[in-house]
Amino acid sequence: MNTMTPAILAASTNLGPKFMLIAPEAVLFAGAVLCAVMGLSHARAFRAMVPWIAVVALIATFVTMLKMWTPEAATAAQLPMPMLGKYIIALLCVVGVGHVLASIGSVDRAVERQVASGTGAFDPVRVIQGEFYAFILLSLCGGMLLCHATDLVWLFLAFELCSLPTYVLVAIGRGADRSMEAAIKYFFLGAMSTATLLLGFAFLYGATGTLELSAMRESFQMQAQTGGIGSVAIVGMLLAVIGICFKLAAVPMHFYAPDVYEGASSPVAAFISFVPKVQGFVTLIVLLGTVGWSANGDSSIPPVIAAVLWMIAVLTMTLGNIGALLQRSAKRMLAYSSIANSGYMLVGILAGPTIGIDATLLYLLTYGVANLATFGSLAAIERNGHEVDSIDDLAGLRVRAPMVAAALAIGALSLTGIPPLLGFWGKLDLFVSSAESHQRTLLVIMALNSGVAAFYYLRLVAMPFVQEPTPRTQGVSPVPSVWPRLSALIFAAGCIALPFFANQLKGEAAAAARTDLDKQATVAQSVEK
């Protein structure tokens, strides 16, 4: 696969600037194909290599992105937010590697054991590992492609490329009936939300007569100057927002999350609690960029949309946190926590481009890292060979698996926002952005919500460390593969170590949040001064 990279690079130099930028995704796509093929190999060694191919593909994507994604190239491609892709691709690659590691050993376990012990022959129809990793890479690929969108068609196609594999992942990750149910629920609701999104796009097209984001933006600016943006466009935008809410697990499209997360295997639940969020927020940012966030840099989303987003944010964080309080299942609790976290991130969206978007992007990172530490810890343990689900199974985990217990506790504390862990800096940035955009009520609601959240995250700290092991937890042990544990530990260590790079992270996030027009505006402002 590495030999293919230069070929692609060579080919891409002849194409337009936009294609130059897709090189990272092309690398990733090649990796996905390779994964799918290798997964069917008769040689066990080759099949065992599949996750590593995925890891190498992600690293290669990261390196390619660093090479290709220069400010000049991004400006030449006329992207609405030139450096957004750099940040998002880096984020998806790094956290994606963690997700791949966390799932090693969980797919095809029974089949591989049979083959290893000689009780069953290898049957390409029965293994799914190749597809599993291919779909993970494809979904990540879709999330990355979103950042290249300059028109609605591209946006929609990338959006779907990111979504569709996740439905399959939920279905195949576990092999239990419950995961089928979860997958069907996820798929049908997902299809409905996509339809809503598409209907919204149709309205937007109808209101502006164009699919190009920049042209649409000009049209909206024209409309805004001559008597306001039309109601068709507002309705279209709201429909699109609601469609996106499904991906964010935000109110009113949040209710599926607990069931689906519970039904999916832990590594898949970790994946769908993070990647679709990135997908949703990138889409939201790109889309809202057409109606608001004008060249002078302030948030001028039409008030109706701002009001709806405000309500969604408040309801999402509140319902998410209250829901999480009532759960006995660790995965359901984390599902509600993921709902609540979407609510927090919407606060950054509301605060607007220069002060809020970077906070949301930074929070995506802090959430992704801490969430993986937490979910990865759950993926790294099992009880009598089954997934650990109930919080009670975590009692006295420090005795059975001290490292996993530590990773779980650190991840949960980071999600709580205990300083100086990574999660605190993400929250601080969101708090500041809401204060700077004069959203005082939102600030207070958010603070109270994080107080509620402190209560239920505490269980993930107290159960493993405070409770003594119970008879029920006799069978709890780490999973055979060492990689899920390592992944959880690495990302827990990230929660501690990354704050030391807070300045750089924040700088990258701020660069990613800059729109092309902002740059012109700041130049204009500085000239005025």
Added chain:
Amino acid sequence: MTLAVLLIVLPLIGAVLCLGVSERAAKTVGLIASLVVLAAATLLAFEFPAWTTGAFWPNEEGWKLFTAFGVEFRLGTDAVGMLLIILTAVLIPCSMLVSFSAITQRQRGFYAQFLFMESAVMLAFLARDVILFYIGYEFTLVPLFLIVAIWGGQDRRPAAIKLWVYSFVGSVISLVGFIYLAAGHATDTGTPINFSVQTLVEYGQTLPASTQWWVFLAIMGGFAVKVPFVPVHSWLPLAHGEAPTAGSVVLAGVVIKIGQYGALRFAFPMAPEGALALAPFFAALALIGILGMSLVCWVQNDVKRLVAYSSIAHMGLALLAMFAFNVVGMEGGILYMVNHGLSTAGMFMCIGIMYERYHTKDMEVVGGLMQRMPVWSVFMVFFAMASLALPGLNGFVSEFLCLMGIYTADAGMKTGFPGILGPTYAFLAALALILGALYVLRMLQKFVFGPLREPSHGHGGHDSHGAHGHGNHAAHTIQDVNFREILAMAPLAIACIVIGIWPNPILNVIEPCAANAVAPYVKLIERDLANPPRATADDSATKAAAAPAADKGAIQ
């Protein structure tokens, strides 16, 4: 600067070492680490040049780690902070010493938690940036929660959860206040966000009174949970009641002091107008706390809870004195922080030592210990007297200053210490002295003096924790305090005596800091005096509000 950083880093290293060594060696490693920190704190105290100037030192910018968030790693503290740092550095090794025999399970974790806590507390006292302070302030919660939840008594879980939720919500509310100020500063001046204490203090004082009112309510409201003030106090007796001895010592001696320190350092200077407007409200709460909790103490049979409730009353008095906003009151309040840390920590140690022998804290079950443990009884009576403010001991100095500050603070009196509050408040607060004498003497009478009462068997029957499952003490095997335990209590006792009979050095040190804290208020109070209607209206209204509430408490 290096020493200041060391003070934060050394305990962290110690904690990691503690986690790494064997279970048997943990206590030694922990003690050595805490002694090294004490040595560093002593060196810092000798190097500290600003003992009598009230200035902040070293106050220079360190690592540029979080500048993108407006957070600078600026360390520096004034004399008050230094006193509290020394108090912390002394209390941690002492509390470790008393735990040597009490903690038999998971010792590595135990000593590591104390060192984690020490590091966080040092950061809170050294920070010159509110977020830096907040990191220390908030992080103390994690070790504290674990100490109560793992090594605590029978009902440790609900106690620990309550501690966690109350403190977390409280500190987030303070954080909102800080962020609101910082964001206001950033938008008003067009500069990037900046959380430096200096900047926020200067900006906060320029805000209109109505904004300051909200800012003060948020910041002080958060700290009020930690102090604690009355409606949000209920976590403290629970936590104290269930915490292991060393946990109680550190909680009473250090952690709740961060709340008062925060009020002094952040809430008062950042929103003086708001503080003046809300002072009657908080003063009323403090009075309710002082009187109500003293009455609660009177009927407590659990000695540890009794001391915990008395601690709420004492902190109420300290805060009330600060709310007088004159130099005397401020001085008294600050000194009270230190003294309360010494005497209450000493009482908790005594009770812990007793508990280790009898496994009960019920005064009905155990009493007359003078006959069994005479040396222990001397310490117990001594610390009780110190907290009762017996003249000649440290408590008297601070309590006298507090009451004097409150009394002379009446705006109309020409005492030379203008402030708010006044004789009414002082009178009600002084009632607490009488009540204090009542409950402390009742406790001593039952607990120390009188006929010997001991539980029929050493275990008192209600200790399910299992940490003390070693042998069955027959009553006659009860030993008096041993050398190690005396070593743990002696430094506190000596400090109590020294401050009691020779308070001048420490008062000289505190005075400039108190003057600094009061400085923004002098002008405001003069303005209010020149402009009486508002002041008197406020004053009489709150007096009316405070008096019935206090009366009600007294009748009960």
